[in-house]
Amino acid sequence: MYKKFAELLAKHHKTAYQVAKDTGIAQSVLSDWKTGRSKPKADKLKILAEYFGVTIDYFYEDTTVSVQ
Template identity: 55%
Template sequence: MYERFAKLLEERRITAYKVAKETGIATATLSDWKMGRSVPKIDKLQKIADYFGVSLNYITSNEETSSSENNNNNNPLTGKKMTKKESSQYEKVMGEAALLFDNEDVSEEDKEKLMLALNDIFWKSKQRNKEKYAKSRKK
């Protein structure tokens, strides 16, 4: 995770101190992440993602695209552009799932398989909930 953060700092020519000051994340916390003494919590990662205007998934995974185009993905169930709510939920779920691999000896192939399975589960759950609540509204 810190590698992505460092890359963003370099690309944007911003110091970690400035990010810490503007996000409210202690510089000691950033240092602990860098040295591997602690693992970032999702709320702090979200602050960093928001600060840089990138997705949480970009910060926590090997995803190569850092721009907001990550949030313009289509909902695979409808083929339509994801709503803001869907995009937010998706980024949160997938970002938290990516943290499962932090500091673990898991092959890239296994990570990819698990992330694809989680993606599938996420969208199937959304569809089931939509059907369930659409039926209850009709009653």
């Protein structure tokens, strides 16, 4: 999930600090997601999805391409 979040940060030219400030999601929470200490809860994903204009499902979509 954090990989998707990082992609959105780059695409929208935002920093995790800016997102934390704008959404009210603590920077420490974002850091815990990055390091794998915790996983995001649905309410936080909803906030991020609305902030970036994506669906919650976006964070769960598999970006790997399978080679057959």
